[in-house]
Amino acid sequence: MNDEIIVLSEIEAVRTNPSMYIGSVSNDGVHHLLFELVHNAVDEAILGTASKIEVTIGPDFCSVEDNGRGISIEINPKFNISNVQLVLTKLHSGSKFRKTSDQFTTGLHGVGLSCVNALSTELKIEVKNKTGLYCQTYKEGNALEALSQITEAKESKISGTKITFYPDKKIFKEFSSFDFDLIYNSIEELAFLNPTIDFSLNSQIEKISFDSKNGISGILIKALTQTQKLFGEDIKFNFKQNDLSFECIFNWTTENSTLIKSYVNGVSTFLGGTHVNAYRSGLRNGLNTLITEHFKGQWEGDPLQIDEALDGVFVVINCKVLHPNFEGQTKSRLTNFEIVDLIENEVAKQTISFFKQNSKNLMIIFERLQTLRKSRSIAKRVAERIFLQHGTKKINEEVYKKQFGERSKTWHSSAVWITDQELLKAHADHFELSEDAIALDVCCGSGVVGASFKHKVKKVIGLDLTPEMVNLSKTRLDEVHQGNVYNIPFPENAFDLVCTREVLHLLPYPENPVSEIYRVLKPGAQFIVGQILPFSEVDSAWMYRIFKKKQPLIFNMFQEEDFRKLLLGAGFVDLKMTEMNVWENIDVWINSYETTHLHRHEIREIYRNASSEIKEVHPFKILPNGEIHDLWRWCIFSVTKPLS
Amino acid sequence: MDNKFESSQTFENLKKSFEDEAKLYFRYKFFLSVSEYEGLDKTSKILRDFSEGSLDNVNGSLDFLRNFKDPSSMVPIGNSTQNIASILQTEIEQTSEIYPQMAKVAREEGFTDVASWFDTLEKLKRNHVTRLKENQSV
Incomplete structure (x- = not known):
């Protein structure tokens, strides 16, 4: 019986089941290793013992160097190996686990260093201290030799640690190279959060030093580049009390979305948590007090809601908590309850104080909130009419x-x-008729689909219900009419081609508009239609929920068999279909008039809580900053109206 | 437990308790999402705690019923072969009768989006039936 029991060394355990330790063996996993090293160096700097961090990216390796104390080279009496070897080969062996420090480090990275080592084909560690430079090399987590001294110290003040690792491609099968942009953005963010640390990033092409003197303002400035601010100067709040240090910088924008970037002890909490919720409540409470005091009689209905207060707000929240508690291993949500009242009260107090000193801004924000309240009640009425x-x-x-x-x-x-050009081309590629064809783009929107046929046909006419869309598409199409697809304002047998895209799911009884399309087509003419479809019946209910929350006008979640039946059922023949997968940025897609803020929140939750059954059939990614990218299966159908 | 139990009010009450607690579990979960959106940490904690507790309550009723019958399929809860057969029975009913009928009614009543939702579920259940049958044949 005992023979059957396998005892793995810690390194073997990590190599056997890497996902358990670092989350995944995708490219995200490789970058997770790198950021473990970077965050260890940042923690060293927060303790006041390092001031420089240099990251170097090679074709298949990466190194992280700091000028901290250097990991201890002493022999650990308990394990009889150097402390360097101990932290590289034993899980949970970092000095931070002792919790002797009162500094705001993120802590608990101890599992990381040994994991980085275990999951590298080769890892080299160089430690500089007052006695000299020491070096040791590892292969697949095992030391090739003992730690050895390379040179003696020339200057006793120089110290630090440099770790170079080559991710093991046997484990990270997808890995081909490090993602420069991802690393750049992450280090830039760390630089803004830790303006006293000099960060640099070296690649084969360039060496970049980060200018982080603006602190977290730099993060907000970057986030605000694509939008327009409401106030010329950003609003800053901060306070320190006992175990908590809080700072935030924000502004309202012309967007109707909210952007919250939050950090605790230098780590991004992209799912928010108690510090974010306390800020939200505090801002709402402060604004409600101001409304009551200054605009009594002018504000109608219920007190201001949190999502109204936050509408259009772009905010960076940087919190330092002495003993942070996080939900889950990714540290993405803070759960410390004891900080809530303090932050909420301070943010409310500082909100009131800010607007009392800036009465012009108070007027501006009040008018904005009033307009928002009015437009939301209109949107609610529109939603009710859908039902x-x-x-x-x-x-x-x-x-x-x-x-x-x-x-x-x-x-x-x-x-x-x-506007994805390849997708538009995939529609145009289905066209099989002659150059003198007359085409109709139904529910043409801005006319981009019809325009993609322009070089292949004689004339493209557009049809759309919405006057604004008619005006928009006039710039692309030969002529555009306003009209309803259930009752197309053209005689039968009028067109050689009808095209449309991502429309029929929005229409109840879609067989009626498809019959209308059939009617206006000449015998032998073509109908080309693109539609997003689930990958299989497994992800269809999941997709239905996402799409319905995004767009209340969804009446059909077609599956491939439904769509084929819909087209063939109308009398079309010669069905051909091509498929194309397109990545969609979900955060952009749901930042839309018809998607309520609550629904946006729920959509993000649906992605985050997707079952493994869904993940097996439907690719999507949640980036380290919380952004969601979904791969959509586009099916482009071509059918023909029979000659007789 | 014997036939006397099957005909007892207590059996019916256990079934009801199972169903109500199961519904409550999902209501807590659904409402939790709203309270998290509203940023109400204390409310969220209560709803999260209660949803976790509800699972125990659901399982507690099943602990009694397991010696007798699955409250949904009314076949005994037993080993995995029997349990898969029990689930399969429910999924087959859903895909062959329940959801097609629901979709038909919704369409007749003009609720086409709801009809499409039932169609979607019917197809998902069809996939489940296939997978369960494959599992049975292994």
Whole structure:
């Protein structure tokens, strides 16, 4: 019986089941190793013993060097190996586990160093201290030799640790190279959070030193580059009390979304947590007090809600907590309850104080909140009308006009797929008829789909219900008419081609518009239609929930078999289909007029809580900063109206 | 436990307790998402704690019922072969009768988006039936 029991060394255990220790063996896992080293160096700097951190990226290796104390080279009496070897080969052996320090380090990276070693084909550690330079090399986590002295110290003040590692491609099978942009952005963020540390990043092409003198303002400035600020100067709050240090910088923007970047002891808490919620409540409470004091009688209805107060806010929150508690291993959500009242009260107090000193800004924010309250009640009425549409076979044109009229203002930037050239080409590639064809782009939106056929046909006519979209598409198409796809304002047998994209799921009783399309096509003419479909029946219910929350006008979650039936059922023949997968930025996609803030929150939760069954069939990624990217399966169908 | 138990009010009450607690579990979970969005940490904690507790309550009722019958399929809870057969029975009913019928009614009543939701579930259940049957044949 005893023969069957396998006792793995700690290094073997990590190599056998790496995902258990670092989350995944994808490219994210490789970068996780690198950031473990960087955060260890940052912790050393926060303790006041290092001031420089240099990251070097090679073709298949990476090194991190700091000028801290250097890991201890002494022999550990308990294990009879050097402390260097101990931290590289034993899990949870970092000195930070002793918790003797009162500094705001992130701590608990101890598992990381030995994991980095275990998951590298080769790892070299160089330690400089007052006696000299020491070096040791490891292969797949095992020391090739004992720690040896390379040179004697020339200057006793120079010290530090440099670790160079080559990720093991046998474990990280997807890994080909380090992602420079990801590393750049992460280090830049760390530099802004730790302005007293000099960070540099070397690649084969360049050496970059980060200018972080603005502190967390730098993070906000970067986030605000794509948008317009409400106030010329950003608003800063900060305070320190006992075990807590809190600072935030924010501004309202012209966006109707909220951007919160939050950090605890230098680590991004992209799922927020108690510090973020306390800021949100504090801001709402402060604004409510100001409304009551200064605008009594002018504010209608319930007190200001949190999502109203936060609408359009871009904020960076940097919190230092002595003993932070996080939910889960990724440290993405803070759970310390004891800090809530303190932050909430301070933020409310400083909000009141700020606006009392800036009465002009108070007027501006009050007008913004009033407008928001009004537009939300209009949006609510529109949503109610969507439900009233139930039970009738006629669509309520006003609901569509209102929504797409609003969306036309930012149509092209509202999703990646709308202007994806390859996707448009995939539609045009289906065209099989002659150059003198007349085409109709139904529900044409901005006209990009119809325009993709322009070099292949004689004329492209557009049709859309929404006046704003008609105006938008006039710049691309030969002529555009306003009209309803349930009752296309053209005679039968009028067109050689009808095209449309991502429309039919928005229409109740889609067989009716498909029949209309059939009617206006000449015999032998083509209908080309693109549609996002689930990868299989397994992800369809999951996708349905996401899409319905994003867009209340969704009436059909087609699957491939449904869509084929819909087209063939109308009488079309000769069905051909091509597939194309396109990555969509979900945060951009849901930042839309018709998606409520609560639904945006719920959509993100649906991604984060996706079951393993979904993940097996439907690729999507959640980036370290919380951004969600989803791979959408586009199916482009071509069918023909039979000759007789 | 014998036939006397099957005909007792207590059996019916255990079934009801199982169903209500199971529903409550999902209601807590759903409401938790809203309270997290609202940033109400204390409310979220209560809802999270209660949802976890509800799972114990659901399982507690099943602990009694397991010696007798699965409250959904009314076949005995036993080893995995029997349990898979029990689940399979429910999934087959859903895919062959329940969801198609629900979709039909929704469509007739003009709720086409709800009909599409039932269609989606019906297809998902079809996939589950296939996988469960494959598992049975292993």
